[in-house]
Every structure is written in structure tokens, then in C-alpha cells.
Amino acid sequence: MSRFIAILRDSYREALSTWVVPVMLVLAGLLVLFVASVSFRQVGLQDELEKGFGTFNWALGLNPANGKPRFVVENVTGTNPTEPWKADYEFDIALYGGTEEFLKQARTSAGFPVTRRRMENFLGQAVPFLDNVKVEEVADPPAASAVAGGLAGPARQAITGEKFRFHATTRGTKIADRMSWPHQPTVLFVWDLPFNLSLREGVYTLEKRLVNDAGAWITLLVSVVITAGFIPNMLRKGALDLYIAKPISRVGLLIYKYIGGLIFVLMLTAVTVTGVWAVIGLRTGIWTPHFLALIPLLTFYFAVLYSISTLAAVLTRSTLVAILATITAWGLLFGIGWGHEYVAKAKDAERKMMDTVRQADPDAKPDEDPDDEANRNRQPWQVPTWLDVLARALYNPLPRTYDLDDRMIQAIAHGVLTDFELKQNSLDRPLPPWPETIGVSLAFIAVMLGLASWRLVTRDG
Amino acid sequence: MAVVSVTDLRKHYGRIEALRGVSLQVEPGQIFGLLGQNGAGKSTLIKILLGIVRKTDGDADLLGYPAGTTEVRKRVGYLPEDHQFPEYHTARSLLDIYGRLYGLSRDDRVKRIAEALDYVGLRKRMDTRIRTYSKGMKQRLGIAQAFFHDPEVIFLDEPTDGVDPVGRKEIRDLLLQLKKEGRTVFVNSHLLGEVEMISDRVAILHQGEMVRYGTVADLTRQEGRFVLGLAAGSAFPAEEVARLGFKAAPAGEHWEVVVGDHPEDIDKVLALLSEKGLKLRHLIEKKQTLEDVFVSMVESAEPGTDRRPVRVARPVAARRVDR
Numbered sequence: 001m002s003r004f005i006a007i008l009r010d011s012y013r014e015a016l017s018t019w020v021v022p023v024m025l026v027l028a029g030l031l032v033l034f035v036a037s038v039s040f041r042q043v044g045l046q047d048e049l050e051k052g053f054g055t056f057n058w059a060l061g062l063n064p065a066n067g068k069p070r071f072v073v074e075n076v077t078g079t080n081p082t083e084p085w086k087a088d089y090e091f092d093i094a095l096y097g098g099t100e101e102f103l104k105q106a107r108t109s110a111g112f113p114v115t116r117r118r119m120e121n122f123l124g125q126a127v128p129f130l131d132n133v134k135v136e137e138v139a140d141p142p143a144a145s146a147v148a149g150g151l152a153g154p155a156r157q158a159i160t161g162e163k164f165r166f167h168a169t170t171r172g173t174k175i176a177d178r179m180s181w182p183h184q185p186t187v188l189f190v191w192d193l194p195f196n197l198s199l200r201e202g203v204y205t206l207e208k209r210l211v212n213d214a215g216a217w218i219t220l221l222v223s224v225v226i227t228a229g230f231i232p233n234m235l236r237k238g239a240l241d242l243y244i245a246k247p248i249s250r251v252g253l254l255i256y257k258y259i260g261g262l263i264f265v266l267m268l269t270a271v272t273v274t275g276v277w278a279v280i281g282l283r284t285g286i287w288t289p290h291f292l293a294l295i296p297l298l299t300f301y302f303a304v305l306y307s308i309s310t311l312a313a314v315l316t317r318s319t320l321v322a323i324l325a326t327i328t329a330w331g332l333l334f335g336i337g338w339g340h341e342y343v344a345k346a347k348d349a350e351r352k353m354m355d356t357v358r359q360a361d362p363d364a365k366p367d368e369d370p371d372d373e374a375n376r377n378r379q380p381w382q383v384p385t386w387l388d389v390l391a392r393a394l395y396n397p398l399p400r401t402y403d404l405d406d407r408m409i410q411a412i413a414h415g416v417l418t419d420f421e422l423k424q425n426s427l428d429r430p431l432p433p434w435p436e437t438i439g440v441s442l443a444f445i446a447v448m449l450g451l452a453s454w455r456l457v458t459r460d461g
Numbered sequence: 462m463a464v465v466s467v468t469d470l471r472k473h474y475g476r477i478e479a480l481r482g483v484s485l486q487v488e489p490g491q492i493f494g495l496l497g498q499n500g501a502g503k504s505t506l507i508k509i510l511l512g513i514v515r516k517t518d519g520d521a522d523l524l525g526y527p528a529g530t531t532e533v534r535k536r537v538g539y540l541p542e543d544h545q546f547p548e549y550h551t552a553r554s555l556l557d558i559y560g561r562l563y564g565l566s567r568d569d570r571v572k573r574i575a576e577a578l579d580y581v582g583l584r585k586r587m588d589t590r591i592r593t594y595s596k597g598m599k600q601r602l603g604i605a606q607a608f609f610h611d612p613e614v615i616f617l618d619e620p621t622d623g624v625d626p627v628g629r630k631e632i633r634d635l636l637l638q639l640k641k642e643g644r645t646v647f648v649n650s651h652l653l654g655e656v657e658m659i660s661d662r663v664a665i666l667h668q669g670e671m672v673r674y675g676t677v678a679d680l681t682r683q684e685g686r687f688v689l690g691l692a693a694g695s696a697f698p699a700e701e702v703a704r705l706g707f708k709a710a711p712a713g714e715h716w717e718v719v720v721g722d723h724p725e726d727i728d729k730v731l732a733l734l735s736e737k738g739l740k741l742r743h744l745i746e747k748k749q750t751l752e753d754v755f756v757s758m759v760e761s762a763e764p765g766t767d768r769r770p771v772r773v774a775r776p777v778a779a780r781r782v783d784r
Contacts, residue, residue: 006561009554017549051494090569238545242606245511245539246562249531460514 003248004256011230011260018229024222024268031215032275040202044081045127048182049073051196053093060098069106069163071100071113074414085175089130093119094165103163118314119166128297128431129180132171135209137164161434179286179420203286204416211276211291212408216298219269223302224309224330227261228322231313235456251453258449261306266299273298290415297408304399304441305330307448314452330401337402340395346383399441403432464489464614464645465510465627470519472505472669479505481518481669487662489613492636492646494660494677496755497654502668503649507616511539524613535563537606542618542649544599548592552583552602555591556609563610577609578602580635596623604632614645615677621655633659657681657751665758672758678752685720687727688712690743691734698737705729715743 015021053071059070072094080087095114098106106112113122120135175181175198182196197205201359234257243253262326272292281287305326312318312325422428431437462593464663465487472480480502487493497503508514509521521528524536544554553574560570581601591599600623603609607615617636621629636646650656656663663680665673673680691697697716702709705728708719720726724746734741 002561002564006558009561010550010558013549014547015553233547236545238541238543239547241508241513241539241541242544242546244513245534245537245541246559247531247534247564248562460508 003252004259007248007253007256008260008263011264014230014233015264017299018226023227024219024226025271027218027222028268028272028275031210032279034188035206035210035276036279036283037187038202038206039186039189039279040199041186042084042178043182043184043196044076045078045084045087045091045130046073046076047178047184048127048196049076049091049093051182052123063416064098066102067097069095069102071095083178085173085177085181088172089170092165092167092169095163096161098163099438110245115163116166119168123168129173129175129182130170131173133168134170135166135168137449138167147256150196164273176418198422199284199286200416200418201256203280203284203288204413204421206280207276207291207416208409211273212412215272216294216408219265219272219298220302220305220330221327223261223265223268223327224305225323227264227306228309228313228326229319230257230261231310232317232319235314235317241401250456254314254456255449258306258310262299262303265302265306266295269298269302270295286416288415290411293406293411297404297411300441301401301404303329303445304333304401304404307445307452311448311452311455314455333398333401334405336391336394336398337405340391341402343383343391344387347388350382391418397444398439399444400432402440403437404441406431407437462489463487463522464491464524464781465493465647466520466522467506467510468520469708470506470509470521471517472502472509472514473517478669480509480519483666483669483671485664485674487614487645487647489645490643491661492576492640492641492648492659494656494663495647495649495666496656496663496751497652497653497666498759502669503666504618506666507618507647507649511537511597511616513603521728535610536613536741538610538612540603540607540615540617540620542622544603546591546599546602548590550591551588552578552591552594552605553587555602556606559606562612565610571610573611577605581605582631597625597628601628601632608635608639612644613700614647614648615639616647618649619651620648621650621652629655635729653752653755663751665755667759673754677751681749681751684747684749685722685725685726686747686749687718687720687730688715688743688747689718689730689734689741690715692742693738695739698733698739701733701737702730705733717747757779 050073053073057070060066074092074094076091078084078089093113103114106114110118116135116137116208120133123133123135124132152377172280179199181198183199183202184196185193185202187193233252234253234331244250248256273292277288277291280291289327305332308329309322309326313322408433410427413422413425417427419428465485467486468484469577470480470483471478483502484504495506497504505514509516510523510528511534512531516528523530524533526533550558556574556577557570560574565573574587575584578587581604583598583601583605586594586598591602594602600620604617604620607617620636623633624632633655636648639646640659648656648660657677660677662676663673664671665680689697697709697711699709699716702718707721707726710717718727718730720730727746731741731744
């Protein structure tokens with residue numbers, strides 16, 4: 001244990017001696033700070049409706065010949081202001097401005113909400129969470145009459161510019177809790193983004209895009225660069241003798257260095273992910289333990305990459321070669337994983353297509369083999385057998401970094417999104433079983449380290 | 462039991478024979494000097510004993526265990542030639558890590574690191590990064606890391622490289638002190654004067670073969686060689702000297718007389734000169750140094766990996782005899 005601690009401390013000092021670690025810590029700090037700068041403010045239905053019509057109004061305003069028509073949301077009332085997702089609502093949508101010519105065109109355009117039914121459809125898309133939406137066209141709304149000095153009908157419309165008005169009522173919402181209710185995202189403490197999203201979507205986007213897509217890759221890349229020098233530095237002429245003259249075996253030395261690199265990355269990842277997790281929890285009240293799964297997953301992902309780096313370092317004693325070999329292997333593993341998934345999806349689609357064909361054609365042979373050469377030639381949408389074999393031959397023995405990435409995305413998504421949202425984003429699809437993902441990757445790591453150890457033991461000096 | 466026991470040891474690097482059947486033994490408590498030109502196989506021999514390099518054939522034991530046994534290295538200290546310490550360490554942090562590798566307790570590490578660095582004169586700089594050290598300081602640190610953990614045997618490969626004369630003297634004193642404490646010191650060096658001053662036994666390697674092996678006294682054994690000069694105009698009685706059984710040959714203005722294993726036999730020659738009324742003006746006993754032995758060995762052997770393009774002048778150490 002004492003020897004392990006010694007090598008660990010050595011690696012720690014080495015890592016701290018480079019400029020990369022302080023930069024990495026600063027980047028991690030900036031990431032946490034940026035996440036901390038993001039807030040989500042619960043909005044009312046009026047805000048959400050105005051956002052929904054805002055884009056529409058902007059598009060209408062692009063053509064001055066239209067007479068500047070605009071939809072306005074008015075008279076919004078709800079029965080439960082504190083828990084708006086449990087409320088019934090009433091509100092008006094009025095169209096102001098616009099030339100007669102424009103209105104004529106609007107009435108003939110199917111997507112333009114100028115009839116009761118079209119307005120209902122539009123609201124179904126703009127505020128899909130509202131339940132039992134009913135829309136009525138208002139001939140002479142009392143509020144508008146008051147504005148127009150008690151006038152009604154054409155006289156009122158002449159004064160206010162109002163072309164028509166709809167009154168909508170809703171009974172309940174499809175939203176179960178606060179986290180699915182629309183929120184206004186603000187970044188860098190003050191900058192409101194021009195759209196609303198649910199708290200779930202907001203947190204998922206933060207965790208997925210900022211931490212998994214950007215933060216994780218930067219962390220992995222920097223970690224690969226930092227740790228790639230550990231072993232070549234140890235193997236330098238004049239340096240290795242000092243180590244292996246000590247009472248420690250070469251294999252032990254190599255494995256300790258490897259584990260030292262992993263612990264370094266584990267600490268870096270733990271600090272970053274926990275920091276982001278804590279900040280998101282404090283800012284949104286969403287404390288999802290799933291997100292913390294990124295710590296072991298990212299570390300395991302790095303363990304695969306570092307085993308490649310270790311072998312390259314022992315074979316060449318070059319930091320640069322170790323970095324290049326690792327990044328190349330990283331890209332290849334991603335490409336192979338992506339290719340395997342693509343082929344698997346195509347095969348799945350092919351099976352579904354075959355089922356459809358069989359259902360449509362009762363004469364089709366039930367035992368027809370889709371992989372059969374002649375059959376494939378007959379079906380142009382089938383995946384060539386050689387491609388399927390190649391994809392599986394490459395994918396099966398290699399570490400499952402692509403699957404690990406999918407696991408990370410699913411871990412983030414399952415902690416935040418509802419079942420419906422998971423399905424909507426195709427995040428509920430089954431992944432290869434854990435034992436397969438971990439087992440194959442561990443076997444690969446063992447082979448890499450075994451080869452590196454063998455080379456180190458059999459070399460002189 | 463011998464600390465180091467090597468029998469017919471061979472090492473091939475591809476087609477190059479680095480060691481060709483070397484045999485030697487080092488007894489406990491000795492300072493053993495291994496001499497040889499660059500590429501003679503000195504470092505290879507040490508590296509085989511420590512398990513850094515694998516032998517091709519033969520036997521090599523260290524402290525009674527086969528060479529390369531991991532646990533034996535706890536009892537061994539080693540300063541490699543051209544060592545490169547991790548420069549992100551300070552002297553203290555480096556020795557602390559090495560101490561952990563040797564399995565020293567925390568208290569032992571604290572005590573011994575301070576003592577060792579104090580001994581080599583680095584205590585004041587023990588908390589500054591090694592990258593700021595001069596070559597001599599790094600060498601002294603190298604020596605400190607070789608003995609701070611209280612080893613039974615210490616291997617030093619070119620320990621005085623890059624060290625100034627004062628530093629060399631300190632290193633010599635340190636090695637003698639280590640010997641006094643009962644440790645065995647194995648020194649590889651091509652600085653023959655250094656080795657001669659401190660070594661009990663010496664071996665000379667040349668092109669992977671051991672060409673001389675014995676005590677310093679054995680190797681530098683006196684041949685009874687004297688240089689005599691007579692008063693101007695006097696003829697040296699070479700024939701009479703030859704009749705006494707001694708070789709006499711002109712050496713510039715003087716004559717060189719070899720009396721053999723008994724230097725006192727020069728008195729017979731002096732008596733002869735006195736009888737013949739010849740006046741002695743110059744008398745020096747030529748002392749053979751380790752360097753003389755080494756150079757004569759190398760010159761008499763076939764050219765090796767470090768063959769010299771030009772024959773190097775052979776230095777002669779001389780001791781005036783007061784009469």
C-alpha cells in the first residue's frame with residue numbers, strides 16, 4: 001500500500017507541475033459558475049401564450065404590406081395562481097391591425113388561426129399542456145366595448161383596429177408538477193433566452209449539452225493529455241533505473257501509475273460533476289442522483305482510453321505518440337460504435353419491413369431468410385450481410401465507449417425527464433446489458449495492460 | 462557470504478557482447494572499484510545485479526539472492542549514471558517517495574531524509590524544486606538517495622561525475638564513512654585516482670572481459686623501478702648493473718633501473734656507483750599507479766568500442782627518494 005501511495009503521490013506532483021491542471025481546474029470552476037448563472041423563472045400562462053404568438057407576430061411583421069397585423073393575448077384569468085398547472089383558464093386572443101387584403105388571404109390559408117377550429121389547433125401546438133381547450137369567436141366582448149366607449153360591432157372595431165377576437169376556456173392541464181411547467185431560462189444571471197421551456201427540459205439541456213456533450217469531452221481530452229506523459233516520463237533513460245532499482249516490480253510500477261492516472265481523473269470528474277449537480281440542485285430544486293452516475297461512467301470511459309495510452313507509451317516512450325494513439329483509438333471506437341448502431345437500426349427497420357411485407361402478401365414464404373444472398377438482391381432496402389458482419393466483428397471485441405456515452409445520456413435523461421419525454425426523445429430504447437458493456441471493456445483494458453506489462457518486463461532497462 | 466557473487470556472467474545486446482564471462486566476488490564491508498573504459502560493461506554488470514537488465518548467461522547473486530530479486534532491493538542503494546530525477550520534486554519530496562517505496566516508516570523518513578541531505582550539503586535546499594539544482598547538486602542528491610534508507614550495499618555508477626574537487630573529496634569521505642559503518646560500496650568509475658584512493662579491491666573490465674582483479678596493492682604492486690642520474694660527464698655502468706641481475710636502460714639523460722620485487726635492492730646499485738666513484742645527482746623511485754596499470758591494460762588489449770585514435774601519453778607518478 002505504501003508503494004502504491006508513493007507512486008500516487010508522484011503522479012499527483014507530476015500532474016500539478018504542469019500548467020494543464022490549474023487550467024483544468026479553472027475550466028471546471030468556470031463550468032460550475034456558468035451553470036450557477038443559469039436560472040429558471042416560473043412563468044404565467046400569459047407569458048407562455050405571448051411567446052407562442054410572438055414568433056407568429058414577428059413573421060407577420062416582416063411584410064409591411066400586411067398592415068402590421070398582430071395577435072394579442074388579453075384577459076387571462078386562472079383559478080390557481082400558486083400552482084398554475086392545477087388551474088382552469090380563460091383568456092382572449094384578438095387580432096389587431098392588418099389590411100382587408102391580408103385578412104382575405106389569411107382566411108384562405110389553412111395554417112392561419114383566424115377561425116375557431118384553426119385557433120384551437122394553434123393553441124394545441126403553442127400550449128400543448130392545456131387540457132380541454134375550447135375556443136369561441138366573440139362578436140362583442142364587454143371589455144373591448146368598454147375600451148371603445150360602449151360601442152359595439154363595426155364601430156368598436158374601427159376605433160381599436162381589432163379585426164376579430166376569440167375567447168378560450170380550458171379545464172385542467174396535462175402537467176403533473178412544477179417541473180413540467182414552462183419556465184423562463186436566464187443565463188449569465190441577467191440574459192433571458194427568447195423561449196420558455198419546462199424545468200425538466202431546462203435541466204436536461206444543461207446537463208446534457210453543457211456537462212455531457214461539452215464538459216465531459218473537454219475533461220476527457222485534457223485528462224488524456226495530462227496523463228499521457230506519466231508513463232513516458234517514468235520510462236525516460238536515466239529515470240526508469242531509479243524506479244526499478246527500488247523494491248517494486250515493473251508490473252506493479254506500471255499498474256500503480258495507471259491507477260494513479262485513473263484516480264486523478266476520478267477526482268477531477270468528481271469535483272466537476274458534483275459541483276454542477278449541487279449548483280443545479282440549489283438553483284432548481286432538482287436533486288437527481290442519476291446525474292452523479294457520470295462520475296464512475298466517465299472514469300471508466302477514461303480507463304479504456306488510458307489503457308491504450310499506457311500501451312502506446314510503453315511501446316514508444318513518447319508522450320506525443322501516446323496522445324495521438326489514444327485520440328485516434330477514441331475516434332475509431334466512436335465510429336465503430338456509431339456504425340454498429342446504424343447497422344443495427346437498419347436491420348431492425350428491415351425486419352419490420354419484412355413483417356409488413358409478409359402481412360401484406362400472404363403468399364410470402366414465412367421462413368424466408370432476410371440474410372439470404374438471393375433474397376437480399378431482391379430487396380434493395382435490406383442491409384448487406386457483409387456490412388452487418390463487419391459491424392459486429394468490429395464492435396463485439398472492442399470496448400464499448402459508444403455504449404458508455406449512451407449510458408451517460410440516459411442517466412441524465414432518466415433523472416429528469418418524464419417517461420413521455422424519454423419516449424419522445426428516443427431515450428427509452430434498450431441498451432446492451434451492463435455486464436456486456438463493462439465486461440468487454442474490462443477485458444480490453446486487461447489486454448492492453450497485459451501487453452504493456454509484458455513489454456516492460458521483457459525489455460532491458 | 463559474499464555480497465556480490467558473479468560467475469561467468471554474459472550479456473548480449475543483439476550481436477554486441479557487453480559482458481563475456483565475467484566472474485568476481487565482493488566481500489562485505491569493502492569498497493569495490495570497477496574500472497573500465499566507456500562501454501566496457503561496467504554499468505551493465507550493475508544493472509544485471511539490480512535486475513534492471515537481464516543476463517544472457519551465467520550466475521549473478523546479490524546478498525545471497527539471484528540478481529533481480531525485488532525484495533533484495535530494499536537492502537540496496539543505487540546511483541545510476543546519467544540519472545534523471547523527476548524535476549517537479551524537491552529533494553525532500555523525492556526522498557519521501559523513495560522512502561515509501563523502501564517501506565520506511567514516516568518517522569524514519571523524516572529523520573533519515575534530513576540527515577542524508579544534511580550529509581551531502583543539500584539540507585538548506587531540500588524544499589526547492591530539483592529543476593533549480595546544478596549538476597553537482599543533483600549528483601549529491603543521487604548519492605543521498607542511494608544511502609538514506611540504510612542499505613547494506615550501495616552501487617554508485619560514476620558518483621563523482623559533474624562534481625567539483627571539493628565535492629569529490631566530500632564524496633570520498635562519505636564512501637569511507639559508509640565503509641566504516643560496515644556497508645559494502647561498489648563503485649563504477651573511470652576516474653582511476655578516485656577509486657585508487659578508497660577501494661579495497663578493484664576489477665578492470667575491458668570490452669566485456671575482466672582483465673585484472675585484485676586488491677589495489679596487488680594491482681599497483683611496485684616493480685622496483687628507479688631513475689638514476691649521475692654527475693655530468695660520468696658514464697653509467699650499465700654492464701656492471703646488469704651483472705648484478707638488474708635491468709638498466711637509458712631514459713633521456715638518466716638511466717632507468719628495475720630491481721624487481723625488493724626495492725631495497727637499489728642499495729646494491731648505489732653501492733656499485735659509490736665503489737666506482739660515480740657521483741649521484743638524481744634518484745627517483747617510479748611509482749606505478751592504478752592509472753598506469755589501467756592504461757597499460759587497455760593498450761595491450763585489442764582496440765575496443767572506445768578505441769582511441771591517438772595514443773594517449775602515459776602519465777607517470779613519481780616519488781622522490783630522499784637520500
